[in-house]
Amino acid sequence: MKLKFECNKGIQIVHISGKLDSFNSQEIADKLNSQIDKGFFNLILDLSKVDYLSSMGIRVLLTLKKRVYRLNGDVKLSCVQPYPLNILKISGFLDIFSIYDTINDAEKSFATTEQIEMEDPKNIETCNTRIGVFKFLKRNNNPSKIKITGSNIDFLYARCSEESIVSENLSNMKYSLGIGGLGEKIEDYFNCIGELMTIAGTVVWVPTDGHNIPDFLIPMNENEEIKIHTVFNIALDNTFDEIVRFEADNQKDGVTIDAIYDELFSISRKRIPDFKGLLGLVMRADVGAIFGAGIKRAPIQNNTPENKQMITHRENIKEWLNFQVELEHKNTTALIVGVGLDYPSKFDPSQIQAIFNTDLATKGSKLFHNHAAIFKFLPEIKTSYQLENEINNVFKNGDFISMQHLLDRSTFKKGIIGLNYVQEII
Helix, strand or coil: CEEEEEEECCEEEEEEEEEECHHHHHHHHHHHHHHHHCCCCEEEEEEEEEEEECHHHHHHHHHHHHHHHCCCCEEEEECCCHHHHHHHHHCCCCCCCEEECCHHHHHHHCCCHHHHHHHCHHHCEEEECCCEEEEEEECCCCCEEEEEEECHHHHHCCCECHHHCEEEEHHHCCEEEEEEEECCCHHHHHHHCEEEEEECCEEEECCCCCCCCCEEECCCCCCCCCEEEEEEEEECCCCCCEEEEEEECCCCCCEEHHHHHHHHHHHHHHHCCCCCCEEEEEEEEEEEEECEEEECCCCEHHHCCCCCCCCCCCCCHHHHEEECCCCECCCCEEEEEEEEECCCCCCCHHHHHCCCCHHHCCCCCCEEEEEEEEECCCCCCCCCCCHHHHHHHHHHHCCEEEEEEECCCCEEEEEEEEEEEEEEEC
């Protein structure tokens, strides 16, 4: 096994000759890590002379990629020969590694179209606000919609039945939040359905089985056999009207998520002529601190409160809901799916009731519903507008901690936001 190093414009090109197997793996790992120790965080591995790759070799590549991602770098593969390429494919790792036909193509990929767009001021609209800076990159001109599945009222009164379950292919539910579960048979999940979200095709949920331990599933490929089962779900469009970069003025503690929504509402009313008051939001964010909540019990008929009131009623809330009274998960990374409503709204009140518990709203108030998957802090790959790439990076390289229904006083320092200016509720 031989390694030859070549530096070009800050990118370290590593020419590898021989086998990437168990025998050589530690030597390769040590030599590659020595380059990171020297400050090279962007690496291209030239595999034109590597004819054998084992699982141990893949582990070396994964560990290397995870380390440089935490340092805002990347590892890219070039000139991969047929046998190693097939090993990556059958092992399910083709989607994790960026693979290029030539070293030159790999070098060019470090300057992406998204970065160029960000650097070109004519494509960005900047809005300075009382809490920080928002920079908008327009993406989509099609009217956005939200799809509601199941009944918000049945959930709130804990009267969901097995007939209430709606099963959807995970591949059709890219960005959503609600109440549901995973499993093959209804008895696997119905009695423990809980808070659930899908983001970029990954599903995260907290079973109400008494343990309060979240679980998640990352499919390597689209699979029609994987279904999520919900009694209430809010699904956003798969594409965004705009991608937004946000940075709070207060970088020590961040700003609350309701303040972020407030500014987005205000900006939307000024910038979007047909804005109806409803936003769909997907965000990858650096966390200040999290205040969260979650249901303790499955909202099904067998658990309906004796007083027949909502689970949020003062007599029921202690039994039904967990609330964080102290801030948690400081300085972490969060992936968020949410919806927010600003009054006055141009939607029919019955449509709004399908999403929010408007019985608890005061006149002129704003309503929010946000779920978050929380990870140990992971820096962005690079400062760009590549929201889905950043989300996938967190799932593949981050250390998962928790999932929470966000309370409005949760704070965030900066983030990449996918926005939908909702025009229709179906």
